[in-house]
Amino acid sequence: MVIKIMNFPLSCEAVIIGGGMMGCSIAYRLAQADYDVIVLEWRNIASGASGRNGGQVIQLDGRDKDPSSIARRLIYTKENTKLLDELVEELDYDFELNRCGSFDIAFNEKEAEELNELVEIQRKAGDKEIEFLEGKEVEKMFPMLKKGIYGARYRLTDGNLEPFKLTYGLAKAAKNHKAKIYTHSNVDKILIGDNGEVIGVSIQGKIIKAKWVINATNAWAPILTPEIDILPLRQVAVLTERIAPIEKPSPIETVIEGDVIYTTTQTKSGNVIVGGLRTQARFRNDHYKEDVSLEEIQESTSIISKLFPSLSHVNIIRTWAGTMGFTADGLPCVGPIPDIKGLLIAAGFSNGMANVAIIGKLVSEYILHNGKTSLPLDPFDPARFYKKKINWPEPYNYTVLAEFLKKL
Amino acid sequence: MKEKEIDLAVVGSGPAGLSAAIEAAKYGASVEIIDENALPGGQLFKQIHKFFGSKEHYAGVRGYDIGRKLLDEAENLKVNIRLNTIAFGVFNKNKIGLFDQRSILVSKPKKIIVATGASENPLAFPGWSLPGVMGAGAVQTMINIHRVLPGRKVLMVGAGNVGLIVSYQLLQTGADVVAIVEAMPKIGGYFVHAAKVLRIGVPILTSHTIIEAKGDKEVESATIAALDQNLNPIKGSEKELEVDLICIAVGLRPEADLCRMLNCKFTYIPFLGGHVPIHNGDMETTTPGVYVAGDVSGIEEASVAMEEGRIAGISAAESLGYISSEEAEKEKIKCKERLKAFRIGPFGSPRQEGKDKIFEEYKRRVKNVK
Amino acid sequence: MRIVDHPILGKLKERKKVFIEVDGRKIEAYEGEPIAAALLAAGVRVFRYTSKGKEPRGLFCAIGRCTDCVMIVDGIPNVRTCVTSVRDGMKIETQKGLGKWRK
Numbered sequence: 101m102v103i104k105i106m107n108f109p110l111s112c113e114a115v116i117i118g119g120g121m122m123g124c125s126i127a128y129r130l131a132q133a134d135y136d137v138i139v140l141e142w143r144n145i146a147s148g149a150s151g152r153n154g155g156q157v158i159q160l161d162g163r164d165k166d167p168s169s170i171a172r173r174l175i176y177t178k179e180n181t182k183l184l185d186e187l188v189e190e191l192d193y194d195f196e197l198n199r200c201g202s203f204d205i206a207f208n209e210k211e212a213e214e215l216n217e218l219v220e221i222q223r224k225a226g227d228k229e230i231e232f233l234e235g236k237e238v239e240k241m242f243p244m245l246k247k248g249i250y251g252a253r254y255r256l257t258d259g260n261l262e263p264f265k266l267t268y269g270l271a272k273a274a275k276n277h278k279a280k281i282y283t284h285s286n287v288d289k290i291l292i293g294d295n296g297e298v299i300g301v302s303i304q305g306k307i308i309k310a311k312w313v314i315n316a317t318n319a320w321a322p323i324l325t326p327e328i329d330i331l332p333l334r335q336v337a338v339l340t341e342r343i344a345p346i347e348k349p350s351p352i353e354t355v356i357e358g359d360v361i362y363t364t365t366q367t368k369s370g371n372v373i374v375g376g377l378r379t380q381a382r383f384r385n386d387h388y389k390e391d392v393s394l395e396e397i398q399e400s401t402s403i404i405s406k407l408f409p410s411l412s413h414v415n416i417i418r419t420w421a422g423t424m425g426f427t428a429d430g431l432p433c434v435g436p437i438p439d440i441k442g443l444l445i446a447a448g449f450s451n452g453m454a455n456v457a458i459i460g461k462l463v464s465e466y467i468l469h470n471g472k473t474s475l476p477l478d479p480f481d482p483a484r485f486y487k488k489k490i491n492w493p494e495p496y497n498y499t500v501l502a503e504f505l506k507k508l
Numbered sequence: 509m510k511e512k513e514i515d516l517a518v519v520g521s522g523p524a525g526l527s528a529a530i531e532a533a534k535y536g537a538s539v540e541i542i543d544e545n546a547l548p549g550g551q552l553f554k555q556i557h558k559f560f561g562s563k564e565h566y567a568g569v570r571g572y573d574i575g576r577k578l579l580d581e582a583e584n585l586k587v588n589i590r591l592n593t594i595a596f597g598v599f600n601k602n603k604i605g606l607f608d609q610r611s612i613l614v615s616k617p618k619k620i621i622v623a624t625g626a627s628e629n630p631l632a633f634p635g636w637s638l639p640g641v642m643g644a645g646a647v648q649t650m651i652n653i654h655r656v657l658p659g660r661k662v663l664m665v666g667a668g669n670v671g672l673i674v675s676y677q678l679l680q681t682g683a684d685v686v687a688i689v690e691a692m693p694k695i696g697g698y699f700v701h702a703a704k705v706l707r708i709g710v711p712i713l714t715s716h717t718i719i720e721a722k723g724d725k726e727v728e729s730a731t732i733a734a735l736d737q738n739l740n741p742i743k744g745s746e747k748e749l750e751v752d753l754i755c756i757a758v759g760l761r762p763e764a765d766l767c768r769m770l771n772c773k774f775t776y777i778p779f780l781g782g783h784v785p786i787h788n789g790d791m792e793t794t795t796p797g798v799y800v801a802g803d804v805s806g807i808e809e810a811s812v813a814m815e816e817g818r819i820a821g822i823s824a825a826e827s828l829g830y831i832s833s834e835e836a837e838k839e840k841i842k843c844k845e846r847l848k849a850f851r852i853g854p855f856g857s858p859r860q861e862g863k864d865k866i867f868e869e870y871k872r873r874v875k876n877v878k
Numbered sequence: 879m880r881i882v883d884h885p886i887l888g889k890l891k892e893r894k895k896v897f898i899e900v901d902g903r904k905i906e907a908y909e910g911e912p913i914a915a916a917l918l919a920a921g922v923r924v925f926r927y928t929s930k931g932k933e934p935r936g937l938f939c940a941i942g943r944c945t946d947c948v949m950i951v952d953g954i955p956n957v958r959t960c961v962t963s964v965r966d967g968m969k970i971e972t973q974k975g976l977g978k979w980r981k
Contacts, residue, residue, distance in 0.1 A: 244979065341956055342956075342976055343955065343956070343976055343977075344955065344975075344976040344977050344978055344979055345976075346979075370929075370976050391599075392599075393599055393600060394509065394597075394599045394600075394603065394605050394612070394614060395509075397605075398509070398612065410979070413954050415956070544942065544961075545961070546910075546961075546963065556886045556887060570886070627939065627941065627943055628939060630938075637933060637935060637946075638934065639923040639924050639925070639934055639935060639936030639937070640923055640936070641938070642937055642938055642939075642940070643938060643939050643940065645939075645940070645941070646937060646938060646939050646940030646941065646960075647940075649940045649941070650914075650915060650918060650937075650940060651881060652887065654911055654912065654915035655880060655881040655884070655887070655890055656879070656880060656881065656915045656918045656919045657879040657880075657881055657918075658918045658923070658937065660879070680884060680885050680886065681881045681884065682881075725924050725934045726923050726924060726934070726936075
């Protein structure tokens with residue numbers, strides 16, 4: 101057996117742990133500013149949720165009814181949208197951004213009412229782009245959709261992109277600016293001095309010294325930073341063979357059996373991808389399992405024929421599962437770890453695309469401008485979860501967690 | 509979803525799969541064979557030439573007759589053969605997902621034998637995607653099973669056994685094999701097969717390869733060239749041949765995706781086709797209860813596939829408790845002796861070396877080996 | 879071209895004939911044979927054109943693996959003609975790219 105010996109540098113200015121879209125986004129920004137940055141990824145670029153999601157760009161996911169929460173989230177997703185559009189020009193890599201809108205579809209009157217209500221709250225909170233469309237209007241936009249839609253919540257600047265390509269594009273651009281990315285490089289420990297300052301990381305028996313260490317390992321963040329309890333949450337995806345363009349290819353969110361959301365979208369290459377949060381409740385460690393059961397395949401697959409009856413003959417060619425990061429308030433943890441100088445975390449994401457560009461910018465600003473960021477990092481302050489042990493229910497899935505949080 | 513429990517599931521109804529199922533069923537195991545094709549027998553029914561070797565290896569018998577014999581034996585032993593059924597994956601370690609064009613079924617076998625054979629290697633060159641460029645195996649299926657000739661003037665790329673045999677079988681249909689090109693300086697296949705085509709006047713050009721396939725919408729001609737010692741084309745040696753069919757016979761590789769889903773470990777043995785699932789002399793892989801046999805365990809021949817199938821079937825029956833270890837050992841030794849006899853000489857010993865390397869890897873990976 | 883007589887396999891046995899339509903043209907086939915075989919017998923080797931380069935493609939592996947041989951069969955695109963049997967009255971069309979949805 102051959103063990104590949106990596107030529108890690110003895111020191112650098114910043115070590116980013118995690119080669120997903122967050123890690124690569126931060127690396128890109130830092131490298132652009134000529135900062136000496138390396139990325140240590142334990143598998144391959146985009147091997148976690150970054151490469152396993154469906155590419156849906158939904159700026160305000162979920163059915164958040166709290167106006168101040170909505171208003172605050174909008175500030176960041178609006179900026180992220182602007183930056184993503186800029187990345188289309190900046191990165192020498194087409195990540196297939198398609199702003200074809202996103203739809204949250206109601207299949208009955210009750211749901212239509214709820215969605216209409218939600219749209220009103222969101223518009224009042226400052227979201228000018230969200231609209232409620234009547235059933236007939238939706239059917240006109242989606243001639244292949246199953247008839248009998250009661251309405252939809254629609255945002256026109258949402259859409260989809262290719263998440264692998266986005267992550268690769270960011271990584272490539274970072275490397276062009278002299279960042280070094282090491283794959284199959286598993287960090288053993290983050291090293292902190294007695295004075296509470298970060299020393300660097302230890303990896304394969306070597307020490308890499310750094311001024312800054314950024315834990316961007318999302319669902320795996322608690323391994324290196326156990327003080328922040330980020331929960332792994334598994335999701336299943338199913339991919340069809342390439343088919344002729346569906347009018348429209350936009351992400352469609354649907355609620356099945358009360359409180360479960362499936363999202364379907366068609367990629368630029370023509371494959372339709374379905375992802376959903378409805379998986380059997382599992383124990384924490386099982387949320388990292390990336391293989392899929394037959395029942396999950398059947399369920400995910402049936403969504404396609406439920407939404408588009410004329411596609412029931414289409415073949416599924418791939419299925420997989422991936423692990424996102426989940427936090428008690430649905431917001432990620434981004435910022436400095438309390439009491440330690442030089443240690444940052446950027447983890448706990450379950451909607452990477454709505455955050456990737458802005459988080460990269462803010463974290464790099466924090467490092468480059470001594471803690472001064474163009475937008476406040478306060479909503480994402482890791483201190484809110486620092487050393488706070490939550491007794492999460494186990495086994496769990498999204499539904500169980502949602503119930504648990506309601507009671508908290 | 510309907511779930512079915514059986515002793516043994518055999519995926520693939522070629523010579524290895526059939527032989528495995530026959531052995532296990534002989535000792536009393538409940539066996540089901542799964543095959544995605546409409547017809548059983550794997551590649552056997554395309555082999556219209558006579559096999560050679562010992563009597564046990566059906567010397568003098570044509571491939572399709574061997575196939576027929578095996579099928580009859582399997583049927584007599586009440587082995588269920590599910591045709592038109594694809595084993596699309598393995599779930600929860602021991603559930604095989606089956607799709608029979610109508611619904612999903614789940615097979616829950618106690619033991620699994622993967623005998624899914626091999627697929628042909630492609631070869632990239634300008635024009636390689638033109639209609640009229642086909643795998644040699646593909647052409648063999650068309651001419652021998654479907655009685656359809658996909659072209660009249662043929663260039664065969666590769667002078668291994670597949671290239672030589674299919675060239676001869678093309679001649680038998682009345683097609684004109686204009687040339688056989690082989691990149692290596694030597695003919696790769698048995699001389700017996702080479703002699704048959706040489707006698708008819710088909711040139712076998714060693715140290716030659718195809719440079720380009722030309723044609724508007726289909727193959728109309730091919731450019732070949734001589735190769736130097738470093739396998740680079742020699743400028744000025746290009747020749748244009750008027751052909752409408754180009755057959756690619758540049759080797760096979762194991763079709764072992766199911767083994768990957770079963771978490772079998774692999775090793776790389778170029779002479780046996782590339783990535784092969786690691787197994788021991790009893791054909792068990794690094795995943796207990798999962799066996800392999802035939803080309804999926806390393807590219808060899810039908811006779812080898814049958815012996816390996818027998819060994820796998822006996823091993824599975826033994827581990828299911830249908831045959832004692834002593835009796836199983838006795839039977840397996842007979843098969844292993846015959847296998848040894850097949851893996852000698854200039855063609856056979858590299859294969860023996862390859863298999864020995866695989867058995868070494870098995871010993872390294874699996875602790876507490878007997 | 880059909881191999882009518884063969885030194886080992888003998889004369890082509892009598893089989894039930896069916897008719898399939900290929901791009902509007904009626905073609906004779908034998909019941910149960912793969913679509914690809916019937917097309918090759920009729921001299922048709924171009925089965926589809928690729929989406930980006932509009933390149934002609936046809937049969938390659940004949941074993942259901944490579945998907946180079948896909949055509950639109952009875953309105954459904956991406957059908958592997960090498961492992962799909964003909965049926966009397968089947969409508970087959972050369973697939974251009976990923977095909978088009980019928981209204």
